[in-house]
Amino acid sequence: MSQAVAAVAERSPGTTTRQPAGSDFAPLLRAVKEQGLLGRRTGWYARTIVINTVALAAVATGMFLIGGSWWVLFLAPVLAALCARTAFIGHDAGHSQITGDRGVSRAIGLIHGNLLLGMSSAWWNDKHNRHHANPNHLDKDPDVAANILVWTSKQAKVRLGFRRWLTRNQAWLFFPLTLLQGIAMKIYGFQDLRRQGPRERVLEGLLLVAHLVGYVTLLLVTMPVGHALVFAAIHQALFGLHLGLAFAPNHKGMEMPDPDGERWGHLSRQVLTSRNIRGSVLTDWFLGGLNYQIEHHLFPSLPRPSLRRVQPLVRAHCAELGMPYTEAGFIDSYRQVLRHMYEVGEPLRVE
Numbered sequence: 001m002s003q004a005v006a007a008v009a010e011r012s013p014g015t016t017t018r019q020p021a022g023s024d025f026a027p028l029l030r031a032v033k034e035q036g037l038l039g040r041r042t043g044w045y046a047r048t049i050v051i052n053t054v055a056l057a058a059v060a061t062g063m064f065l066i067g068g069s070w071w072v073l074f075l076a077p078v079l080a081a082l083c084a085r086t087a088f089i090g091h092d093a094g095h096s097q098i099t100g101d102r103g104v105s106r107a108i109g110l111i112h113g114n115l116l117l118g119m120s121s122a123w124w125n126d127k128h129n130r131h132h133a134n135p136n137h138l139d140k141d142p143d144v145a146a147n148i149l150v151w152t153s154k155q156a157k158v159r160l161g162f163r164r165w166l167t168r169n170q171a172w173l174f175f176p177l178t179l180l181q182g183i184a185m186k187i188y189g190f191q192d193l194r195r196q197g198p199r200e201r202v203l204e205g206l207l208l209v210a211h212l213v214g215y216v217t218l219l220l221v222t223m224p225v226g227h228a229l230v231f232a233a234i235h236q237a238l239f240g241l242h243l244g245l246a247f248a249p250n251h252k253g254m255e256m257p258d259p260d261g262e263r264w265g266h267l268s269r270q271v272l273t274s275r276n277i278r279g280s281v282l283t284d285w286f287l288g289g290l291n292y293q294i295e296h297h298l299f300p301s302l303p304r305p306s307l308r309r310v311q312p313l314v315r316a317h318c319a320e321l322g323m324p325y326t327e328a329g330f331i332d333s334y335r336q337v338l339r340h341m342y343e344v345g346e347p348l349r350v351e
Helices: 003-011 026-034 042-066 070-094 102-117 121-133 153-157 161-168 170-178 181-192 198-222 225-250 266-271 281-286 293-298 304-321 330-349
Strands: none
Touching: 026 304, 042 070, 042 198, 070 102, 070 121, 070 225, 102 121, 102 198, 121 181, 121 198, 153 330, 161 170, 161 330, 170 225, 170 330, 181 198, 181 225, 198 225, 225 330, 266 293, 266 304, 293 304
16 A cells, blocks of 8 residues: 555554555445446437537537627637537547547547547547556646646746746636636647658648648638637637546645655555545536546546446445545635645745
């Protein structure tokens, strides 16, 4: 068991005898399998994809019908929300939640990522798989690498110039910066083409270009240029904000394994670094099931609609081991994230 979990166990009176780190996940996995919760939910995903496709088509039709009026701008937030749903479908396909057929999963990812969103599924899957393997690990998780934002005081200390100013103010700048998240992810996808093999590069690149051409064409055919520019700005900004709201609370401000320390077992590595968001079915819809971040990290291929059913098993297992299981309310989760970012940048503000 990791040192972090052992420390918690020592502070927790009345806890049961714990198993070695290598086996503490096995009883949970067995219980989940016995209840048949790892099974595919093909029908649920088929309905979700159809509904999302019809809704996207309805928005496009609305753009044709009222594109000449400024009222068309009210469709931009709707399109942003539907694009987030599209991204969640692509995310689930990348984890083989929808089907065990790799070819079909790849096709769903290419359609929902590259073609419909202009976001490279190959780039996303490579980055996201490395994150899942070592969440919050400074040397191995690309999501906590020092970039525009930083996540530890060690990263903050070496910031210079404009990046130093960003770090001092990153808690205040976080939500404004998420408005650019959607566009940034498109750019990262194009940049990643250099890493990909020749065949993958051609397919991914063609679909990314097809999205860009199709998106610009749709805007210019359905509305005047002025309307199109404002529509695109609102749509892309709200899409980025939506993704930021879904991704930010999951790990930021949670435990970060010591790169030079003991390697944590699967259970502690995934549970201690993740935060769940409490809420209703609406929360599940808005966050695409990522509010069950602990369960998702423990069982990446678990279909999204099964996450809620697995949660009681995971919570009970963690309680039995004396392992912290972190949950927060929707608003409080962002407060915790912003507080962590503020504390990371604080030493630079008192110089």
